[in-house]
Amino acid sequence: MTIRIRDAVEADVEGVAKAHVQGWRESYKDFLSPEALAGLSVEERVQLWRRALAEPEPRAMLLVAEADDGEIVGFIRGGPIRGKESELLGTEAEIYAIYLLDRVKRQGIGRRLMQGVFDHLAVHGFRSVGLWVLKDNLPARCFYETLGGRAGAEQSFDLRGQMVTEIAYRFELALQD
Ligand SMILES: CC(C)(COP(=O)(O)OP(=O)(O)OC[C@H]1O[C@@H](n2cnc3c(N)ncnc32)[C@H](O)[C@@H]1OP(=O)(O)O)[C@@H](O)C(=O)NCCC(=O)NCCS
Numbered sequence: 790m791t792i793r794i795r796d797a798v799e800a801d802v803e804g805v806a807k808a809h810v811q812g813w814r815e816s817y818k819d820f821l822s823p824e825a826l827a828g829l830s831v832e833e834r835v836q837l838w839r840r841a842l843a844e845p846e847p848r849a850m851l852l853v854a855e856a857d858d859g860e861i862v863g864f865i866r867g868g869p870i871r872g873k874e875s876e877l878l879g880t881e882a883e884i885y886a887i888y889l890l891d892r893v894k895r896q897g898i899g900r901r902l903m904q905g906v907f908d909h910l911a912v913h914g915f916r917s918v919g920l921w922v923l924k925d926n927l928p929a930r931c932f933y934e935t936l937g938g939r940a941g942a943e944q945s946f947d948l949r950g951q952m953v954t955e956i957a958y959r960f961e962l963a964l965q966d
Contacts, residue, residue, distance in 0.1 A: 790857055792893060794901050797851040797864065799842055804861030805853060806834035812863070812888030820925045825949040841866065848882075848913045852905045854889065854898050863889035863898055867906040867918065877942055878919030878957050882910045887920075903936055911962040918962060921955040933958045 797805060810829045817826060842851065849868025856862050865887040870876060875883050884906065889899055910918055922929050924943065934940075938958035945954045 790893075792862065792896070792898055793855045794852055794898070794905060795855065797842065797853045799839075801853055801861060802835055802838045802842060803831075805838045805851070805864050806831050808861045808864055808890060809834045809838070809886070809888055811890055815891045816888070816926075816929075817923075820923050820953070821948070822951050825951050828949055848910070848915075850906050850909045852902055854893065854902060856893075862893045863887075863902065865902040865906055867910060869915075870919075874921070874944070875919075877944065878921070878959065879941070880917040880919035880959055882915040882918040882962075884918060884920040899932055900936065907960070907962055911964070916962055916964075917959060919957055919959045921957055924954040924956045930956070930958075933960075936960065 810831050813821075813829055814826050838851075841849075846868055849866065851866045852864060853861050854863035865884065867882060867884040870878065870881060870883050884903070887899065887902060907918065919941075920933070920938075921944070922933065924930075930940070938960050941957040941959055943954055943956050945952055947953075
């Protein structure tokens with residue numbers, strides 16, 4: 790199977806929303822309660838991603854990983870820091886979300902998605918990028934550490950009725966000519 794990485798377009802909203810919900814259900818079943826996972830709604834995510842794509846923010850980027858048959862099997866979104874929580878990262882830019890379906894993990898797609906957003910952010914003058922990840926999510930933490938991320942602050946909050954702890958990761962971006 791060939792996976793193509795490309796910029797998202799408006800018609801991808803539903804595919805991204807489905808991958809978002811399936812990605813959570815597959816990847817978070819060991820960390821989050823069945824109730825929290827059952828409560829996820831594709832329709833809710835469609836609204837969220839429609840708003841995100843309509844945002845007039847050229848420095849933000851949504852990339853999708855598309856399989857041969859057109860299915861969206863993963864995505865990443867990153868851009869400038871937004872909101873109070875993000876400020877705690879202490880970076881100029883942020884990865885808002887990255888998700889792959891189980892069947893396409895460990896094929897280098899996550900690395901390609903991260904590099905795509907890193908390059909885009911560097912071109913826009915950002916020097917550092919951060920993200921929050923569940924502290925128990927060791928596979929993702931190993932991935933970020935392999936890519937050069939450094940662990941930092943922690944924060945706990947109520948996620949759909951369950952207390953969870955997240956840990957911050959920070960990446961330095963290469964200077965662009
Ligand atoms: C985390 C995630 C994006 C990684 O993407 P991926 O395409 O599977 O990772 P890659 O194949 O690009 O891996 C690159 C390197 O990272 C490391 N890595 C990736 N997954 C790993 C894992 N599960 N355990 C240990 N190391 C891992 C390895 O060093 C790997 O290189 P290798 O395969 O040559 O050994 C993907 O697994 C995912 O979407 N997970 C579920 C959602 C999630 O947790 N998102 C993070 C939310 S903050």
